[in-house]
Amino acid sequence: MxxxxxxxxxxxxxxxxxxxxxxxxxxxxxxxxxxxxxxxxxxxxxxxxxxxxxxxxxxxxxxxxxxxxxxxxxxxxxxxxxxxxxxxxxxxxxxxxxxxxxxxxxTREELLGAIHTRLAKQEKLRQQYDREHQRAEILEQRVKELEQLQIKEEISHEYHEALLKINTAVNLIKKIQPGQKRDRNLRIIQETCAKEISLLKQIPNLDSENPALSLILQN
Known part of the structure; x- marks a missing residue:
């Protein structure tokens, strides 16, 4: 009322x-x-x-x-x-x-007319506020979605960079010839792989989304 x-x-x-x-x-x-x-x-x-x-x-x-x-x-x-x-x-x-x-x-009509006019105007303002508030909530949700998308894109970039380094290291291992520098080179490559695998492990649910990768991350 x-x-x-x-x-x-x-x-x-x-x-x-x-x-x-x-x-x-x-x-x-x-x-x-x-x-x-x-x-x-x-x-x-x-x-x-x-x-x-x-x-x-x-x-x-x-x-x-x-x-x-x-x-x-x-x-x-x-x-x-x-x-x-x-x-x-x-x-x-x-x-x-x-x-x-x-x-x-x-008069009665003047009083009621003034009251109904002001209440109608106030109702329009309230409806406008509700629409703007709803629009603001939608925009806020969209911003959060874009932020999440940006995070995923950044993760994706780091993921591909890490895999590229690991792949390069694997290819180098295949090319190492027996000799005095073999052990030193293998150690450098192993350190590089370990660093990139550690980075990949920090990405949530990455191994569950990529079953093939889970074998690498378990090593």
Whole structure:
């Protein structure tokens, strides 16, 4: 159920608004005090706020400024109620982040129209956020896949280099002729093979994916 916070110091106006909104199946909380309204908003996170401008203790502009500083209400639709028609006052509220202004006295249709317009706009923003969030998750997953692919390509490069060195060493062994340098050359070739085989053993599951290679790695 959509939650609406009504902050209005005039009892008669406040009760009329509450009665009208409850008849439209909104969940309504009302208070005559801006401080109590802010505290309630922190705990309950309303879907929309209707607030009078001229109030004692804390006026509507101060209420709006405080709510825009709170993470849970920074984007909550905010409708001002005022008996004033001065454009400067309206501009001040808009610059602070108000979404709409209703000048007293207003009709039932004007109030409900303003509420439904703001809620519809907020829903579109939420849907847009959800789409962007989903797109960001897809991009993040794609980046991870590309990173994994890059790792596999690097492993593949090291794998082929190591096999090339081992293959070269094997061919050299075949060409070594008996003589004084035979043992020294064999030792150098064996060290080269051992180094490359050690490198291959560090690649996960490489022997399981290449059965023929597993015989080399076991030696």
């Amino acid at each position: 959509t939650k609406i916070l009504v902050i209005e110091d005039e009892l008669f106006v406040r009760e009329n608004i509450v009665e009208l909104l409850e008849a439209e199946d909104f969940a309504v909380f009302s208070t005559e005090n801006g401080i109590l309204g802010i505290l309630w908003a922190q705990e309950n996170i309303p879907d929309l706020v209707i607030c009078d401008v001229m109030m004692p203790e804390m006026n509507g502009y101060e209420v709006l400024s405080e709510m825009r500083e709170l993470p849970m209400t920074s984007l909550t639709p905010f409708i001002f109620l005022t008996a004033m028609s001065d454009k400067g006052d309206i501009r001040q509220g808009m610059e602070l982040g108000a979404d709409d202004y209703l000048t007293k006295p207003f």
